[in-house]
Amino acid sequence: MRPAALTRKLLRDVRQRLGQALAIAVVLAAGVATFVMSLSMLDSLGATLEAYYARSRFAHVFASLERAPGAIADRLNDIDGVSVVQERIVQGVLLDMPGLETPALARVVSLPESPTEGLNLVHVRQGRWPAPAMPNPEVLVSEKFAHEHSLRPGSSISAILNGRLQILRVSGLALSPEYIYLIAPGSVLPENERFGVLWMPHLDAQAAFDMRGAFNDVVVRLAPGAHERDVIDQVDRVLDPYGSLGAFGREDQPSHQFVDNELRELRGMAVFVPVIFLVVAAFLMHVVFGRFVTAQRQQAATLKALGYPTRAVAGHYVAFALTIAVAGAALGVGLGAWMGRGMTALYAEYFNFPHFGYRLRSSIAVVAVAVGLLASLVGVLPALRGILRLPPAEAMRPPSPPTYRAGPLTHPRLRRLWARLLGPGSRMVARSMRHRPLKTALTLLTLALATAILVVAHTTMDAVDFMIETTFHHAQRYDLDVALHDHADIRARAEVAALPGVRAVDAYRAVPVRIPHANERTVVRALQSDDGLLRMLDIDGRPVRLPTGPGVVVASSLAQRLGAVPGDTLRVEVLTGRRAAIDLPIAGLTIDASGTAIYARLEDFTQAIGEPNTLGGLYIQCEPGQRSQVAARLRESPGVAAVNDKASTLRSFQETVARSMGIVQGVIALLAGAIAVGVVYNTASVSLAERTRDLATMRVIGFTRREVALVQLGELVLLLLTSLPMGLLLGVGLSYAVHRGTQSDLFRMPFILQSGTLAWSALGVLAAGLACATVVAARMQTMDHMDALKAMD
């Protein structure tokens, strides 16, 4: 039973507190919206990825090798648990792209005859399937690379295939589940401009790379229920004699790994951020509703005296809270679905999925609304206890003034002195804050949470900035990273050092290894100098040196994953050459963007693997303004496989990782701002409503408007200032939790806290406070204080 008059009262109460009700609804909506947005986006992206993988028959196991006769593929087919085997030719080539100073790197992947054959089906987005056309083969070009270089069907590309310059004709642009991200070998970041994939008919690829009747790459799809680990072991056994680098599963497939990491980062956000928002909403509900109920004591008692059962009266107030909560939750679901669709579209484009579907499962919407309502009820219930216990006889009594106590100053003279210092307004504020310590604490906590959310939004961005700064400026002091063909002799270094424009050169070798006991694949980077153009840094940014003995320095995240500490010995299997198994004592730890590397001394390590005095690459620092000339010159040199410009790597980092995190951060910061305003506005208007009579009395006995306004604003400022340190501290704690929650294998970041972050977050909340104070002050100017007194007589 819901009497019409009560319903009307409910609606009018809500309308009268529309500002506050809206502020709560917005905060709740922000919480529900992030919840819906993140979960539906994750769900949609996951489903899209799954569907994409399934539709394009994405392989489960991958292996590359030097060369194996075609018949070996049949032996792979016989392995238990293998459903489809596709042998391919995959070969790195250099492309001479107009507009690029150094050749771009590309990977040629051989194609079956028809688009529906085999695994990792290539999806033609524009143009057509290439036909065998030696000596000028047709190729499909990965779409992103094609866009970077304005390639269209019909364009031609000059490539160096097997040492011969050849013109390739572009038959179309394509996408592949294997190259959602285009990550060059040895790199951890996608570089759309400098690395592309060319799909070429199998016959042409065989001819171009002298691989007739042979293959050097194989992808395998498992039968349902097959054990990936077992299959990998068997594949390794078959391919080992043919120079295999070791088969691996999807989790080590660079593109999938990257996509997976991005999704994992999103998942961290999806859990933490809505929880924080909903907690704030619950607090807000509690504070505002508690004060509302207190203000309504007399009315509630009257309803009881008139014969409304306690349940109905309590229900009335719950309905008041729920009206706001339902409005907020509904708004949140709508907003969340809208943002979720937008974000999914954004990510689908960013991941380059050929198709994407956004879906909002009704279960997500229902859970989101339920969680939102639950958060509100949790906030509201404590205040309801007061209503339940309220004796109806209260209605017959005049409203009695609440009992206040004097402060800790008991000596009358001290108290008078204090009073002179503070003035009556400040005393009112101080007493009312002390009068209800719990309420004051809750208000402080809510304000602190608003600050904390801003800190969280900030620190994640800081981490990215810090990583860019340390990785690209402090650790990598080179301009160019040159990969050499084969294992060049150490003398190559001197030749390069003698080139004009080169200021410094350091040699290194990067050797792929496997850590058998943890089944990890990584790279040992053997450095000529441990304080040269590539430095290892510890978490405080201090250089870490290699020991003079045989020890290595390990990325701390890898060490953490392996459960290893300095002093332990790491056994690794080299995946190239003689495939030596060697023991590497861990001498120290370093932070590392890629989080997977092991650093060793060049001399010792090449010795240990039986290839003394060989190098694989050079780090080059150029004279100012000479970078492009040096790069161009190196490009022409026959021993050079690739020249990597650090500046372009940085750009690609900013376009991928930084951008995707930036989007999420931006959304969070926006919502955090909404919360900050919501919290401050509520605090201000609730306390104004509570003190209307007091302030009116002050006006009646002769205080000016200004003096009265100062009392009110003074409280707000005092609350804000007190809450700031708490908020900053809480923010740091929450940031750390978010940091832990979003750690991924590819990008490990140290926990970074910059003083600017704290300052900006504090300023953000203060700005919100100031804006709200202005609104409240304006409202006080229009308030008729005489009316406020009359209404009660």
Add this chain to the structure above:
Amino acid sequence: MIDRGASEPVFAARGLTKTYHVGDVDVHALRDVDLDLWPGEFVVLLGPSGSGKSTLLNILGGLDVPTSGTVRSLGHDLSSMTDAQLTMFRRAHVGFVFQFYNLIPSLTALENVSLVTEISPMPMRPEEALELVGLADRMDHFPAQLSGGEQQRVAIARAIAKRPSILLCDEPTGALDATTGVVVLAAIERVASELNATTAIITHNAAIAAMAGRVLRMSGGRLASEQVHEHRAPASEITW
């Protein structure tokens, strides 16, 4: 008009005591009060502030329960009823008028009255109740738009709209000036006689006692004296 012999009393209170514990102190608000109120009777309760008038009225009206003693009313034993039963008793039988009106500020005069008519078994129309107190033309005003006297008359309309058999008023004119007070008292007198409701008015204003059929004086938590008037003065003749 009042037939004490033939009918049951509306209220029969025996040995009522009420003790409040405030800190370490016991406040004896009522001490061993016996009282009968008869159908259609118009009683005025007089006494100094703090003498226990409100406490007595609250217990009779089912807003509060005695510490000891019994109250029988209309076949119920109020002293042994649960909170929910007391609520139902109030809803069906008792109309309250409070010193501070206690109107819901967000509801209009008419809606404040509807608040009661919507939950009562046999109410009059809210408009009718407002006409009875002479406020037919102010029905759509909010409390803040009404004078104190008008607000109190809305409260009276709200109290009687359910056609209560009992009308309890705690200092209904306490916050009003004399002229307005008389208007309010006249309204109470009129509705009480039209409904033939047993009516009790608390006041510390002795002048008002003239309109009562019986005057009870309280002091220190006890019924100190009782005075029966052969003739009741109409409210319009009262001045103070």
